[in-house]
Amino acid sequence: MPSRYLSFRCSVPWLILLLQALILTRAFFSFPDAGNIYQPPDFYPEFQDVNHIVLFGFGFFLMVLRRYGFSSTGFNFLLIVLGVQCSVLMEDLLVFLRVQQNKVGMESLAKAVVSMTAVVISTGAVLGKANPVQLIVMTLVELILFCVSRCINRAFLEVPDSLSWMHVHLFGAYFGLAVASRFPEPPPGLDKNRSTPKSELFSMLGSVFVWVFWPSFNSILAESRREAVLNSYFALAVSAVSAFVLSALTSRGGKFRMTHIHSAVLAGGVTISYTAPSIQHPWIAMILGLLGSVITILGSHCVQRCFNPPLKLQDTSGVHFTFGLPAVLGAVAAVVLSVVDQGTDTQWNNLSSLGYLIFVDLGAFCQTISTALVTGLITGLILNTKLFKTVPVSKYFDDQFYWEFPHLSVGF
Numbered sequence: 001m002p003s004r005y006l007s008f009r010c011s012v013p014w015l016i017l018l019l020q021a022l023i024l025t026r027a028f029f030s031f032p033d034a035g036n037i038y039q040p041p042d043f044y045p046e047f048q049d050v051n052h053i054v055l056f057g058f059g060f061f062l063m064v065l066r067r068y069g070f071s072s073t074g075f076n077f078l079l080i081v082l083g084v085q086c087s088v089l090m091e092d093l094l095v096f097l098r099v100q101q102n103k104v105g106m107e108s109l110a111k112a113v114v115s116m117t118a119v120v121i122s123t124g125a126v127l128g129k130a131n132p133v134q135l136i137v138m139t140l141v142e143l144i145l146f147c148v149s150r151c152i153n154r155a156f157l158e159v160p161d162s163l164s165w166m167h168v169h170l171f172g173a174y175f176g177l178a179v180a181s182r183f184p185e186p187p188p189g190l191d192k193n194r195s196t197p198k199s200e201l202f203s204m205l206g207s208v209f210v211w212v213f214w215p216s217f218n219s220i221l222a223e224s225r226r227e228a229v230l231n232s233y234f235a236l237a238v239s240a241v242s243a244f245v246l247s248a249l250t251s252r253g254g255k256f257r258m259t260h261i262h263s264a265v266l267a268g269g270v271t272i273s274y275t276a277p278s279i280q281h282p283w284i285a286m287i288l289g290l291l292g293s294v295i296t297i298l299g300s301h302c303v304q305r306c307f308n309p310p311l312k313l314q315d316t317s318g319v320h321f322t323f324g325l326p327a328v329l330g331a332v333a334a335v336v337l338s339v340v341d342q343g344t345d346t347q348w349n350n351l352s353s354l355g356y357l358i359f360v361d362l363g364a365f366c367q368t369i370s371t372a373l374v375t376g377l378i379t380g381l382i383l384n385t386k387l388f389k390t391v392p393v394s395k396y397f398d399d400q401f402y403w404e405f406p407h408l409s410v411g412f
Contacts, residue, residue: 238287
């Protein structure tokens with residue numbers, strides 16, 4: 001490696017070994033025997049699908065930059081395998097504190113993988129700017145904060161456990177945007193902050209992986225799994241069709257744009273995540289899928305041009321309009337559908353109960369966003385201190401800063 005590139009020999013390996021030692025120590029005293037943690041065999045397929053989403057799907061989805069492919073997939077894998085262990089131990093801690101009842105097992109492992117979705121979404125916002133130490137610290141902090149936010153929603157706002165996990169897109173997107181806003185801005189003409197046809201093809205492959213397995217993501221922790229799978233698929237199908245239509249209508253020359261497609265095809269799955277188990281009519285899911293695709297493509301135009309520059313938002317892979325805005329739409333839709341269902345059941349005679357329901361649902365939504373933004377800003381400020389040896393702006397979006405390239409060595 002050329003001397004101008006930093007060595008991580010004295011930081012990253014020791015931090016990972018320290019965390020792994022702490023995890024092993026805690027696991028030795030807290031985990032039950034393997035024979036006591038197995039779930040019925042029908043639970044594993046959904047768990048395997050969610051694993052495919054976070055490992056294959058998001059790993060390729062983040063390969064959008066022309067010179068950051070190794071880091072996108074490699075660091076994504078490292079953060080997931082390390083973060084899942086930490087998340088399982090946090091679930092065990094909640095059981096110990098009697099905040100929740102379930103014990104360590106396949107369900108706890110599934111919840112840990114679901115919670116890692118917040119981390120990989122946030123990673124997309126700081127893609128190419130954070131070094132491995134910063135990413136590991138951000139992962140641990142975000143997992144703890146998401147767990148705290150979820151406990152607040154459950155304990156004080158009476159949000160059902162399965163629904164509290166679906167705030168993962170909302171929390172991950174806005175936490176990542178807040179962290180990214182504290183990193184120095186790259187120069188406008190930086191050539192490395194671009195994509196190529198090959199990188200966009202890999203990113204589209206990741207979107208296809210996520211699209212295929214997304215119904216399992218929305219149903220794995222739901223009580224009504226059949227309805228969740230059915231509604232998720234309808235919403236995803238309509239959002240994918242709408243993505244092609246809207247891309248042709250909004251692009252110059254009436255052609256399709258790959259950046260529109262690989263983001264908007266997922267919008268339906270994000271939007272429907274809050275209401276997938278409770279919707280009784282598929283046409284409602286299809287409308288939500290359409291609206292999710294619309295807000296994603298229109299948001300990619302408006303947010304990048306009107307909001308990002310004045311607010312100094314740096315969104316490398318477009319997590320704001322891919323996950324953030326559809327999650328906001330889904331949360332609002334969940335409030336509306338919940339009020340309509342309860343109002344229909346009570347003949348609209350108990351307005352005070354409906355008002356309380358709106359207050360609680362909007363409170364959970366606002367609490368999640370507020371916690372993500374405030375804690376994200378603080379985390380971003382901490383990560384940019386000298387202790388973490390921030391990446392120079394000139395080395396942003398560059399694999400050579402982290403990985404060996406023997407074919408570029410002299411005399412190869």
